[in-house]
Amino acid sequence: MSPFFFLATRRIKNGFHRSFRTPVRGVMTVLIIGYFLFSFAAFFFSKPTIPRFITGIPDFDLHIATAVLVFVHFLLFTISLMRPKYAFTILSETDIENIYPTPRKTWSVFRYFLFTRSFPLIFLFTCLMGIYLFKFLQMIVRIPPSAPNGWMASLSLSIYLALLMLTLSAVLFWRLVIDIRQEFGLIHKYLFRFCIAVLFGIVLFSTAYHIQESLRAGRHPLVGLTESADSFPVLVILFPFQAHANLLIGHYDILNVLFSFIFWSGLSFTGYRALRAEEPRLYEFAAHIAAFRSLMMERLRNPATAIKEAQAKSKQSLIPPILFRFFTPKRSAAIFWKDGIIAWRSHGRLIKGVTALLVLFIIGTWIFTQINPIHFSSKIFWGISIIGMVMILMLFCISSILIFSEALKRTEVQKPLPVSAMQTVFMHILLWTMMTCLVIVIPYLTAAVLFPAYAYIILFTLIGGCTFTYVINSGFFFIVLFNPDMQDPLQRMYVPLFGMAMSLAVSAPAILVLVIGFLLHLHLLIILCLAILCNLAGASVLHILSSRKYKNFLFSE
């Protein structure tokens, strides 16, 4: 038997076995399996939805939908290419120590990990996302009569998924090749990032210009977006993504699809060959990445290591961040203080980076509106404020998974302290809530100052967002308590899915209050107070449940 096949099958078998050791995780496993089966069955056996228009957006026709989808795919492509190299989970310290010294061929080891660790999960989630996107587009886009339905629609989606997998494969192979060549100084460190930034900049500049022209002419911004997609050189840059968008809507020509298949297959194949040519460097590259990742994790767990390293380098001193220097912590506040320092050292760059980007975006928009006087309707401001808030909250709440998992690894140190389980749980959640709020407060206050006419919308979204952060983090913490081990692939899959579901469930009453309040045209202050009350009540329930679980918590369970 192949050792790799043995490893894969035993890990899956033992992972499932471990999933049923606790009743809660057992239920989660059944729900996840049921969810996947239901999603696929519902797509293949359900009747096609009757397409209709979204009201309020003029001309949301096939052309605009295609342009939006082309841009979405380009963005997905760019984000996948710009992932930090240590984020690849193909390679681990465990493989290096257990497999690399054994007499197995380097390429066969690497290929095994490449295919078993990257593709199955990507494929599963791509399929799910594809199904939901396809269904959603069927509902909102006016699909031409020639568009396939029934089993033909399934075929169209299958072709789309195959094309998307080819695209992601090409991205993965080439990204690894470039990383390896950068690591060994064979290409310039910033050349690749510079090229991507230039491509992205061209698309961004052209799109901003066309949207501005469109707004000037009193047309919808989406019309400007469509014009940008049709203009040179954006048309050329985005052409490889045309078939993706067309297939999703169900409107395509064979030549276009054929071109895309040839293009992405070629890119995947050459990427695979180029990666294989790097065989002599693969182990060493893997060792570098794994060492870097374990150093990051060690810093996260143990601030003392980070301080020692910094002192050894004598370049920077790791003093506590300014917020934590001004108070002497006592009892439960000490946990908050300690978590704060660790979170700041591990995620401080992300927090500062996102805040700076948002502030720059707001100031840029303000300068733009000063040069080109454009009147934004309050609806657009509501939309931008809420969408921006949801995106930031999602990014930071997903990041909370790692923070909470690491915090729970320190349970053995924390449990003997004279602090109740309720206080400990509260401090863990409060800390990350405050870190997230730090990111949103500065940009939103800047926006409120620069756009005083819309300050009430911005402040409403800001305060509402802060309360939702708290309840969403409580939901994620509760789920992490049952699935703390991020090394376990199944637990790693459960946490985002159930965390999201739990957060939605607990924040549902507040969302309902907001919707009803707006429909009844209640005063904004009343709506906000009611939403805050609902969120606090939801979070309190989760705190009680989490502290009960925390008392008997065992990381290796």
Next chain:
Amino acid sequence: MVTVSSLTKYFGPIKAVDTLSFELKAGEILGLVGPNGAGKTTTLRCLCGILKPESGSISIGGYDLQKDDLAAKRQLAFIPETPNQYDLLTVREHLQFIALCYDTMEEFEQKKNAILDRYDLRKKENALVAELSKGMKQKLAIASALIHRASVFLCDEPLVGLDPQGQYSFKTELKNLRDNNCSILISTHLLETAEMLCDRLVIMQLGKKLFEGTLEELRISTGMHARSLEEIFLSLTNRNIS
């Protein structure tokens, strides 16, 4: 058994190992000692094929590691500094996996019970690695190295985390392996262990070899007679820094 000639390894601009040469003979325990950052772990990682040296050659059991890596690796067993096994395999499955990697399943079936008993792993045979303590994980790492018929053992701080019983078993194991004509290279900070266990020593600092030979030869060359290895080591490495 193992011949290292002019091994040089860079990490960016830093020279981690600088033209290192030494020989490990059959039936010998060689201690690789040096302060933190001396290049001990990098040397071991080059020896087991994880890192590729910039220059120099490594020969294991007569096979060149660069040219015939699979044959060379078949002679090797590596015990890493921190035990890092697959959390979702049981103890027995982990050993079985290693045996599969070396194509020695028949040998594994014959040896497994004796090895499990020797390192107190029998009771935990069906426990997941995730549930083991650090010491037990270290024992499993040692047991994994004994699964196939290796003739060269590379050990990176193997005694760290082991209880006294485990340390004793491992030391006895090493002595038995030496008696069976196996070659053992131990990288360690524990100078007492090195003094007691090793036949010869290689002292490294900042990637360079400061000394190679027996403890007696070291005493003679430094003129520090009747001194412990710890005293000579500190004197040698401090002198080199100043």
